[in-house]
Amino acid sequence: MELFQNLALGFGIALTITTLSLAIVGCILGTIIGALPGLGPSNGVAILIPLAFTLELDATQALVLMTSVYYGAMYGGRISSILLNIPGDEPAMMTTLDGYPMAKKGRAGDALVLSGVSSFVGAFLATIGLMLLAPILARVAFYFGPAEYFALYLLAFCTLGGIGADNQAKSAIAVCLGLGISMIGVDNSTGMTRFTGGNLHLYDGVDFLVAIVGLFAVTEIFVFIESRGKDSAIGVKLGKISIPFKDIYLTKWTMLRATIVGFIAGVLPGAGASLGSFLAYMSEKSLSKEKGSFGTGDIRGVAAPEAGNNAAAGGALVPMLTLGVPGSGTTAVLLALLMTLNITPGPLLFNERPEVVWGLIATLLIANFVLLILNVPLVKIFTKILQVPASFLLPGVAMISFVGIYSLSGSYFDLLLMIGFGVLGFTLRKLKIPAVPVILGILLGSHMEVSLRRAMVLSNGDWTYLFDSYISVGLWIAAIVGFVAPIFLRSYLKKPTPIGD
Amino acid sequence: MSDRIFGSILTALALALFVSATQLESPFFADPLGPKSFPFIVSGAALICALSMIIKPDKDPLWPSIKTFIKLFTAIIILVLYALSLKKFGFLFPTALASASLSYLIKPNFFKSSSTGIVLSLSLFIIFKFGLGLSLFPFPKFLTG
Numbered sequence: 001m002e003l004f005q006n007l008a009l010g011f012g013i014a015l016t017i018t019t020l021s022l023a024i025v026g027c028i029l030g031t032i033i034g035a036l037p038g039l040g041p042s043n044g045v046a047i048l049i050p051l052a053f054t055l056e057l058d059a060t061q062a063l064v065l066m067t068s069v070y071y072g073a074m075y076g077g078r079i080s081s082i083l084l085n086i087p088g089d090e091p092a093m094m095t096t097l098d099g100y101p102m103a104k105k106g107r108a109g110d111a112l113v114l115s116g117v118s119s120f121v122g123a124f125l126a127t128i129g130l131m132l133l134a135p136i137l138a139r140v141a142f143y144f145g146p147a148e149y150f151a152l153y154l155l156a157f158c159t160l161g162g163i164g165a166d167n168q169a170k171s172a173i174a175v176c177l178g179l180g181i182s183m184i185g186v187d188n189s190t191g192m193t194r195f196t197g198g199n200l201h202l203y204d205g206v207d208f209l210v211a212i213v214g215l216f217a218v219t220e221i222f223v224f225i226e227s228r229g230k231d232s233a234i235g236v237k238l239g240k241i242s243i244p245f246k247d248i249y250l251t252k253w254t255m256l257r258a259t260i261v262g263f264i265a266g267v268l269p270g271a272g273a274s275l276g277s278f279l280a281y282m283s284e285k286s287l288s289k290e291k292g293s294f295g296t297g298d299i300r301g302v303a304a305p306e307a308g309n310n311a312a313a314g315g316a317l318v319p320m321l322t323l324g325v326p327g328s329g330t331t332a333v334l335l336a337l338l339m340t341l342n343i344t345p346g347p348l349l350f351n352e353r354p355e356v357v358w359g360l361i362a363t364l365l366i367a368n369f370v371l372l373i374l375n376v377p378l379v380k381i382f383t384k385i386l387q388v389p390a391s392f393l394l395p396g397v398a399m400i401s402f403v404g405i406y407s408l409s410g411s412y413f414d415l416l417l418m419i420g421f422g423v424l425g426f427t428l429r430k431l432k433i434p435a436v437p438v439i440l441g442i443l444l445g446s447h448m449e450v451s452l453r454r455a456m457v458l459s460n461g462d463w464t465y466l467f468d469s470y471i472s473v474g475l476w477i478a479a480i481v482g483f484v485a486p487i488f489l490r491s492y493l494k495k496p497t498p499i500g501d
Numbered sequence: 502m503s504d505r506i507f508g509s510i511l512t513a514l515a516l517a518l519f520v521s522a523t524q525l526e527s528p529f530f531a532d533p534l535g536p537k538s539f540p541f542i543v544s545g546a547a548l549i550c551a552l553s554m555i556i557k558p559d560k561d562p563l564w565p566s567i568k569t570f571i572k573l574f575t576a577i578i579i580l581v582l583y584a585l586s587l588k589k590f591g592f593l594f595p596t597a598l599a600s601a602s603l604s605y606l607i608k609p610n611f612f613k614s615s616s617t618g619i620v621l622s623l624s625l626f627i628i629f630k631f632g633l634g635l636s637l638f639p640f641p642k643f644l645t646g
Contacts, residue, residue: 051633054633054634054635055633167559169550169553169554169557170550170554170559172546172550173511173547173550173551173554175546176515176543176544176546176547176550177511177547179543180514180518180540180543180544180547183539183540183543187536189532189536190527190528190535190536192525192526192528192536194522194525194536194540195518195521195540218580221576221603222573222576224607225569225572225573225576225603225606225607226565226569226572226573389608390607390608391604391605391607391608391610391613391614391617392604392617392620392621394603394604394607395599395600395601395603395604395607395617395618395621396600396621396625398580398599398600398603399596399599399600399621399622399625400625402580402583402584402587403592403625403629403635403637406587407629407635412584412585412587412588415584415587416581416584419577419580419581419584422580423577426573427507430503430562430564431503431504431507431559431562432559432562448539449539452534452538452539453532453533453534453538453539454532456532456533456534457532457533457534460533461533461534
């Protein structure tokens, strides 16, 4: 009953003209951002955050706009995967495996529609999952004290490092980098500055938006200059678009299974959408009787990763909203948005600001239908976007990032810092060190330190307090397993390589 | 080799973090842990990871050629100059110049990149100034007075 009351509250907010139009604008922008190669959900949302502030939206509206962009980008990512064999964003990588071969067989339209429908199935069911699971998890989260939170942050860093990267040491070092940066500035407990080197600009610490835009958007500019911006042109001709009812019917169980797998992968803190699409694809492949057809344009290979990554996108919102621990790179960016809006995610959010949570959930339910319309009947419009040359797009991204950050603080120092993060991001990318743990470290570092110190205050400096409850022991075990297990599973988790032309 | 170099840099950073953490003063009323412990833990973890990067490096990545490095370096200079000039010279001219030269770096075509610069600078100004209401100055202050 409570659920329906909450939903009624949510729809009351979602069905106002402002919220609805923000959701629609967000969906359109998101699909465009997703479709453009090189602009994914995380850097797309990152460069839009500063601009969202200038619109003077309230918390719910800002969150609705940005989450619609996020969902839209997850839908749109498949478009360039299928047509160009270039993933529009990282989670859409798996869609290139069968999407592009299918398009080359002359079934580009069918592949786009089928993947659009599976995106819808994944995202819609995941939003329902979010609606059901989030309040339960929020109730569990009430039992979390500082010791549990400390273990939870550790779990997020460990699973992110364990599953997300090919080299454990490298993702752990990325976490340390982020944590180190988060310690710069005034120490909240004692009011003294740390690690500023006497630089006045650093007394406030490093603004995470500066780091995020630098690591995501500015890095992308350098990457494109290095690859000399191979002009994006339609690789595969797109014919008339019709709805392949037969394929959709044949893949219905694939979509459902992929949604479940993706949703679970999304809920795990630190794992995210890339893992969701990967696991969904691999599990479908291992369930299939004729394995050889995967990678050659199998319809299940198109439906599974798209349902999986969109379900994971919804699932990743669960730990972000209930515990304040993001499940992926983009939810980390959304968390940054919440923190800048002065909203602390966590169990209290559900009790004290139910309009934010339920307004968001209701809008997402509606946004999925908007996205289905944008991505199935109107998909042809968005394929035109792929023709925007990189030599126009990337300078545009750079200028928007600069003006966005400049409008936040008006200081040239932040701009220089952002360029620095861009250079760091490029180096990390070259050395195959993931950048998302750095972001997560910067975002969660001070929370992690504060919970550790609070735990020690409560226990008067007794370290065993950290393992004093079943919840924290469970989290510690999960963290260690999450970090160590992938070392042994690596040979099974090898990513299949996409075919060339 | 790249991993080893980066690993050594990080080792140095981790040690620097450790040393500067020891210099922090704990105030009289500090919590049991104080401001030092967390930096110690992080620097310890970083040290282990950095050393393991040195001991067990991955295969070298494909570094770009010297020509590309010069290009990347030019891009950094352009961005830094842009950051420094935004306040002094107004929005329109620096944006047009910076985006044109970035565009030229990605695809060397003089006509296309100069039009990219002009189109981006004008359209972004209109969007930011009138759409989003940012307070941007179109021209340098010494021109408009």
